[in-house]
Amino acid sequence: MLSRGSEWRRWEPHIHAPGTVMNNQFSGPNAWGDYLTALEQATPVIEAIAVTDYYVTDTYEEVLRHKAAGRLPSAKLVFPNVELRLDVATAKGGFVNLHLFVSPEDPQHLDELQRLLSRLQFNVMQDRFDCTRADLIRLGKKADPNITDERAALAYGANQFKVNFQQLREVFSESGWAKKNILIAVAGGATDGTSGVREAADQTIRREIEGFAHVIFAGSPAQREFWLGQKDLGPDEIRARYGGLKPCLHGSDAHKLDDVASPFGNRFSWIKGGLEFDALRQACIDPDGRAYVGEQPPRSAMPSQVISHVQIADADWAITPDIPLNHGLVAIIGARGSGKTALADVIAAGSDAISPSGWNADENISPSFLARARKLIGDASTTLTWGGGATVTRALDGSDANGHMTFPRARYLSQQFVEELCSAKGVSDGLVDEIERVIFKSHSQDDREWALDFAELRDQQISRFQQAREREAEAIADISDRIATEFEKESLVTTLTTQVGQKKKLIADYTADRAKLVVKGTEAQVTRHTRLSEAAQKLRNKIQSFGNQRRTFVALQDEVRSMRATGAPEMLRQAQARHANSGLDAKQWEDFLLIYKGDVDKSLTAYIAWADGEVRKLNGVAPPPGDPNVALVPDIADLSTLPLAPIAAEMTRLEALFSADKVVRDQYAALTGRIAQENSALQTLETRLADAQGASARRKDLQTERDDTYGRVFEAIINEQSALAALYAPLMARLAASSGTLKKLSFSVRRIADVQAWGSVAETELLDRRKTGPFYGRGSLIAAATEALKPAWETGSAADVQAAMTAFMARYLRDLLSHAPFAPTQQAEFRAWSKRFAHWLFGTDHITVRYEISYDGVDIRKLSPGTRGIVLLLLYLALDDSDDRPLVIDQPEENLDPKSVFDELVALFVAAKAKRQVIMVTHNANLVINTDADQIIVASAGPHPSGGLPPITYVSGGLESAEIRKAVCDILEGGEAAFRERARRLRVRLER
Template identity: 55%
Template sequence: MLNDQFKDSDTWEQYLSKIEATTPTIRALGVTDYYLLDTYERVRDAKHRDGRLPGVDLVFPNVELRLAFGTVKGNWVNCHLLVNPEDPDHIGATQRFLSQLTFEYSGDRFACTPDELARLGSKIDPSLSGRAALARGATQFKVSFEQLAELYRAIDWAKNNILIAVAGSEHDGTSGMRGEAEGAQRQEVERFAHIIFASSASQRDFWLGRKASASSDEIRSRYGALKPCLHGSDAHETGKVGAPDGDRYSWVKGGAHFDSLRQAVIDPAGRAFVGAAPPIRATPSQVISRVTIRDAVWAATPTIELNPGLVAIIGARGSGKTALADAIAAGCDAASEHLSPASFLVRAGELLGGASVQLDWGSGDPSTRELLDYEYDPELDGRFPRARYLSQKFVEELCSADGITDALLREIERVIFEAHPEKDGTFRFDQLLELRATRHRLARQREEDAIGTLSDEIGLEREKRRQIPGLKQQLTQKEQTVKGLEADRDKLIVKGSEARADRLTIIANAAEKVRSYLRFFANQETSLLALQDEVRAFRQNKAPEALRQTKASFVAARLDDADWKAFLLEYHGDVDAALAARIDTARKNAASWRGVAPAALTDPNQSYLSADADPEKLPLAILEAEAARLQALINIDTETAKKFGNLVKRIAEENTQIENTRQSLADCEGAAERMAELSRQRRETYLRVFGSIISEEQVLRDLYQPLVDRLQKAKGTLQKLSFSAKRHADVKQWASLGEKLFDLRRAGDFKGKGTLEQWANTNLRKAWEEGDVAAVDEAIQRFTEAWQDELLAVANVASNDQAAYRAWLMRFAKWLFSTDHIQIAYGIDYEGTDITKLSPGTRGIVLLLLYLALDESDHRPLIIDQPEENLDPKSIFDELVSLFIVAKMKRQVIMVTHNANLVINTDADQIIVASVGTHTPGQLPPITYISGGLEDADMRTQVCDILEGGEEAFKERARRLRVRLER
């Protein structure tokens, strides 16, 4: 009526045509006019009587009022009454409501009716009449905010059928109310309003409590509730119809019902938006827009449209809820391995032959699968799941009461992996972990191998220490034996031959020493020949194999064959020539010391040696000839000569053994010092193992750190989840292996089975699992210093059985310094409790946390069958509701449920009610699916009828959102 710029003769036709042709399609149309319903009635009649506006499903009155508050721009604050058109008497009721608003002018009172507005216009300007007087009266008429508020609160029809909106701009809205008094009035007006007409993102964030300067609690406290922002074209001319400034369209989630506006008032953040297009949440190509079940007489509703947000499938038990979920999962190739014998596809399999499901995706590409074709081999068929199906079987298996499963761990690892920004070209968590941790794992393996080698060496040195008394005794006995043999020899010497006997002893000892030289060179030649064979084998077998293994271990290095050739192990220098030269030298030395037997002397009193010759530097052949000459001179008869020669030889051999024993004794007496050094090396190596373990622990911590950062910033249920890298020491395994080494009947403080484990739990576990290198060092040192000797004393093998005890010592050392009982794993806690200790139901919450809140990389539809299983009602509300609200913002969620809170308090975007008809033997009963939303009163009634606690859930929703529709 006011500022009417529609001047053409066919303005009405242009107006309707423009609405019909507008893109995006206008589904709900609020017809605005000051104080009147005339234009609304005309648009309504054009639709319902003349068949115009076929794309518009809802037409409702938007009665604009001017409040008696001025703005800084010289205008008046506009208020709007959005009227529910579903009441058959809504026009009359609205007119009656308006008629009770009054305006006083020039000693008269005027009602807000067309006649009274025209009378007011004529009173202001007597020259006006008819439409002109009506327009002038409407311009002058100002509504008292107090009167409007009082009237609205007094009339039940108004409270049930009118939503109050107020403009938020500076020009003709509350933002134009300035000054201290106006500020208080402004707050009252905005508190009274259900809806703010505003279009900027900043204003919307303010009214949703997203500003740092005004939290949601502050907005609720100051203005009574969070407010949805809406924006219209405010068209005063044809060109503006359906074309708001900046393409700022109003988008309301729900069916084209007036109740959808009410739901937007209840949940403004989730149900109202201003922009060129509705907010895109789920990726369109990952959204199922339509499900069609073909060749199935039991599907009474074969085609079902699906919302891209949260779809809740409800119904009585046995009504066909899971049938729809199974069918959708089969169409997505997601049902394989997730179906239990109780599932629809398995249970009804014999009656599903020939039936198929077609899914239409948001990207426009349909996919069709036979319902029974849900099992396939991905590698052979080239198919992969286009949705994630959390069937009851799948959830039960992952959250088994028997303990955390490998499948659940794999899912957790997948989420950790997807949350990590730097994947280094890997595709799975285990690959990335292997890539990052390989260096530390190899270092740990090398050091553990070194500990084994050092322990073997320490065992050998310990055995040498045990040999010292025996060697000393042996040395004494040998020396006494030589004295006895020398006395026996002296008795055989012919009187006057003492000098020759002494000379023979010297020659015999020299010959024995030369024989030791020959043994040395013989051994050297044998070893050099073996080394020559080793060089040949290394080149032919070991080096090529080492290169193959290196190439296999470091494929990611991406070296070509030419580069790898440089890694072929080869000896530095000409080892062949060096070995050949050494072999030749050894042979020549042996031949030189062996010598050639001399020609027999004609005079037996003449020596084979020159007077100044050193016997120990002569060949063996010369020494043996000289010994034979002297022996013949010393003894007269052959028998005595033979005995004498044997004694001389025996004395020489015993003297050689005495020298060897002295060398062995010296070696054994040096064992203590070597043991100390080897023990120091083993201790340092043991600590380096822990350094590698701690480094790997840090790698794991770094892998899940991005996820931890997200959890620290999260709100609600997510804050209850925490991740940590943990060292786990299997003390029981370590102690059990140790107990096998000891006689537990006499093990002192460790007597009896289990005692060692208890002690280790108290004194070693904390250092193993939580300590740094220094703490581990201190703990293991304290243990060895306090108990090593006692444990050695209770070995379960006899210490006098040298071979057995030597082997036992090596096993003992390897056990004591072993680290294979220490593993690294990530820990997952929920409310401070390790996931392995949670009940199956609570473990199910953790699983849903993964899929609903943490799994940001998977945008596929999520199909869940009865997520509330094994959970009490309070846990469902406290834990799951917020998860579904988060999830539906980023992916399509299709959920079968019996729980009212999961439908109502999640503000499900679509509700599908399943119902089953009469069952005919040998056939499936007909299944019907009816779809709607919470904005549909009939659907709300069905939700309350079907789901236990439905009415209470609606009340809880109002409490949670702090809804107060009354004004």
């Protein structure tokens, strides 16, 4: 037995035939021939017909005779629909019509039906009339004595006969045969249906009738939505009020040839199932999935993305080499070792869906049939036929797998694949990769900005902010170095002040010593020499300043050459790498090469020449030697306008006049030179002192700048966080709007501050925790930072973080510095340490932006493997909308208890099979019965021969097949109980 199981087929649930008891408008000598031809030529093809008549089955029996003669070949199922009129009036003057769908499976169903109907009575005219042909004729004649024709009397009597609803319900409840073989349908319209029961006094009876019915005759989408709990009342309210959800059907209700198989608005009835009465019973159990009214049946997967047929060739172990597959949910069941996974593997192999690791798995431990049977497969191959007509053949030994032109046409969740993704390693690798893939696919093509995968899209969205963070972090490092330098200068104020005082005293002492060498009578010359010395010192200072400038200009020339040769080109290359998606060509990128705004080469050459010229002017030219008694510089000359050379010459001339003693002259000259040297040193010290005295103000400005830059670092971090959140927004919005299991899954993006790592760096590398103080011992710094900084780091704004760090420094900086491993007097060591300390304090390497995936409030990294399996199935079944390929799953219920299977997975499979073909291997009855699997494939294997593979046989069908249901109950634990529970509330019997 092999079939595709439950497929959508057109049923005609309400059609009269020539000779119908009332309102028969079929006429002509070939009324029956025309009627049957109309049914045979109907489009879409009608495959099940419920022949309708009032109270009797004459026309049904006539249709059976024509079918036995070869008519209606496409109609594999024909059954009676007995129409009754209840004694409940409608607002439009009619009466509520109720229908009995009678299963034809029982060979005695007509006799049993007539026996059941005979128990219905109509009391009128002081008489009791049973619902039998004879009494209906008798009623017609008694109601109108002028009627003599029995056919006319039958019609008139049927028109008068009204069935009491309470009596009907009692008769039905007392008949075991009726409960087993009859389904009740009631008209839902206003003229002859329950919608016409509008009087308040009749609302209770209306609800009773609708609750008694299994089927509602209604063709409008609004009615269908109501009875499925999708409109005014929810599913639970419908079940509580009416005993269950109801399928809606719509027939042509034809009483004449023109109406045959032509319902109003082409509202055809579609039932998913085999051509057997049990298909209608299944539709009552699952009205949403198995009954539909419309011009076409509901669409599921696209035909090109559906495997319609599997063929296994050159495999003597495959006793069933040709297997048709349903387009919806296919469940492969069987005992252990029966060949279930073998079929899943074969389908995956034909779809190029087995990964290289799957083909190369260890045959001794792999759950894969093809891996374990690698040495015995031989030349076996599989050919898959797709719904669009394409066929693909693949070897079952994997020899032609994973070629460069192949791609997976199905998604295969093998046991090995699921175990790998749901293991501890898989949490951080494969499972997260799959989640990211689904997130990526949730964005429209336009929103992906040409990215090929999630990582590329993420980098596109956040690289700008990461680059900003790096730039600001580098700026903080530079500013911290400058602050450390300013701190060092501040510490030198006292020392430099002392040195300036000492230098001044030394100069004064030298000056006094020189004065003692003056010979009496030369005081005027000495005074003159002193003024000349002061002027010379000023000129030398200027010359030294110009010399410093010249050296700077030369260094700038070197820097310009280096920047042009290596610096600017490298910066351009880095910019090109950071902005690879700019689309700019090499010529366009040339515009971004950094160049100097002006002609710096010309300027620097001019600056050097200018400095050299200024030095030459300040030095001047020495006058030629002359009379030692004649002044080289007139007394009235303005010394501030003279160059150095004549002043120095005049000083030398004067020194020769101070004493005739050469020794004294040499001493005077030496002291004069020493005084000049110390004055130069004094000027340098005074310059450094002034710089050091301004360090405090500069340091404070730099600290403010660093605080602002630290805030900008967090602005970049927060922007990165926002960009990541935007990536997950489509999926997060969908999860927020969902219900049930899907709502348990959530994504969040947040900052993580690893205070432990941040504090440990200081405690182990920067601070001397042996010193007595607030941060003595391990952990105290981490505790303080956790309290003062962690909340702002993780949830605060940039301003909050900036304020928290400012407050932290105000409170703890002095204490932290007290634990420095070097004293400030150890200048070199303390200087290096303070820079490292500042880099640590304002570093942000411990701040990361991370997205978290949680299920039922628990981080995915902390879930059990079984629960991670649920998350994996959530992805593939509910969230992966972009993937419409067949989904093949091997035993999704592994590691889950039966309740979890029902609570978490059933609804997911029901939703998934409406969008894509799902093929699953399972041991779980809930996953077969409660998902209303469209096709059940039962696998069985024979004895295992030595050195070969066991013979494997497959049979298949739908749940409407009693044989398939028996197999489900025999193989799957709890199968029979699951069937009973599903059918119980609707009073629908499904025999094993």
